[in-house]
Amino acid sequence: MNDKKPTTPRRDFLKTCATKIPQWLLVFSAFGPEQARAVDGESDYNPVEHNYAMGVDIHKCIGCGRCVDACKKENKVPEEPVYFRTWVERYVVPPEGEAHVDSPNGGRDGFPELPADREIFRTFFVPKLCNQCANPPCVQVCPVGATFVSRDGVVLVDDTYCVGCRYCIQACPYGARYLHPTKKVADKCTFCYHRIRRGLLPACVEACPTQARIFGEVGQQSSPLRRFLRFNDINVLKPALNTEPKVYYAGASREVR
Numbered sequence: 001m002n003d004k005k006p007t008t009p010r011r012d013f014l015k016t017c018a019t020k021i022p023q024w025l026l027v028f029s030a031f032g033p034e035q036a037r038a039v040d041g042e043s044d045y046n047p048v049e050h051n052y053a054m055g056v057d058i059h060k061c062i063g064c065g066r067c068v069d070a071c072k073k074e075n076k077v078p079e080e081p082v083y084f085r086t087w088v089e090r091y092v093v094p095p096e097g098e099a100h101v102d103s104p105n106g107g108r109d110g111f112p113e114l115p116a117d118r119e120i121f122r123t124f125f126v127p128k129l130c131n132q133c134a135n136p137p138c139v140q141v142c143p144v145g146a147t148f149v150s151r152d153g154v155v156l157v158d159d160t161y162c163v164g165c166r167y168c169i170q171a172c173p174y175g176a177r178y179l180h181p182t183k184k185v186a187d188k189c190t191f192c193y194h195r196i197r198r199g200l201l202p203a204c205v206e207a208c209p210t211q212a213r214i215f216g217e218v219g220q221q222s223s224p225l226r227r228f229l230r231f232n233d234i235n236v237l238k239p240a241l242n243t244e245p246k247v248y249y250a251g252a253s254r255e256v257r
């Protein structure tokens with residue numbers, strides 16, 4: 001999630017083209033599986049044996065923000081200006097009318113109490129992050145193949161290829177990407193790719209005190225994710241867009257967008 005919306009992407013893009021065209025010419029011949037191999041092939045880890053996804057149980061989220069804090073620290077997500085790879089939104093549903101959504105500091109510090117005299121039907125918290133879409137618009141629009149789907153189903157950005165044109169940031173319908181202010185490349189949640197390749201959980205999942213976030217293998221019968229998917233009524237965000245998200249929500253009512 002970015003606090004600052006890109007202001008003049010077209011002008012920035014043209015400027016980027018002017019300064020980086022020689023690099024573009026070099027990398028155009030190097031897209032595709034080879035690129036994924038460069039990222040995947042560092043250890044004994046075999047990406048084709050995995051297919052990761054995340055579950056989010058909205059009934060269990062208490063809006064404490066520990067996941068946001070853990071993610072920020074683990075991934076050194078920029079503080080100034082402040083960006084988030086994952087954030088938590090609070091939905092306040094009145095007896096009639098639209099829900100009000102807030103996310104002060106991405107929910108990192110929890111949420112302020114609501115006024116006692118406010119008429120509220122119900123409130124709930126919705127953790128958000130990159131949905132690791134199986135049909136990702138961010139990948140489709142990247143002009144240099146820097147954003148790609150790894151063979152274990154995680155959408156990644158190769159910093160060495162990214163030219164910072166912001167096309168992917170605009171294409172993502174979930175607001176999951178931002179332009180890193182110092183690296184000048186697109187950045188977002190990777191399911192803590194550096195951790196899961198070592199058999200660890202993503203930092204947000206490990207930090208959650210209520211197990212509201214569930215991580216695992218889609219194809220593994222014994223995976224906690226499979227149990228979560230089997231025993232809950234599951235939704236994804238913005239299903240009409242056909243992005244095929246791999247972050248699955250339990251308890252996401254029609255207000256969640």
Ligand code: SF4
Pocket residue numbers: 129130131132133136137138139155171172173174175176177188243
């Ligand atoms: Fe790309 Fe956005 Fe989908 Fe993540 S949520 S894969 S950044 S389109």
Ligand code: SF4
Pocket residue numbers: 060061062063064065066067068088125127207208209210211212213
């Ligand atoms: Fe919700 Fe867990 Fe994040 Fe706390 S750590 S806000 S309970 S998902």
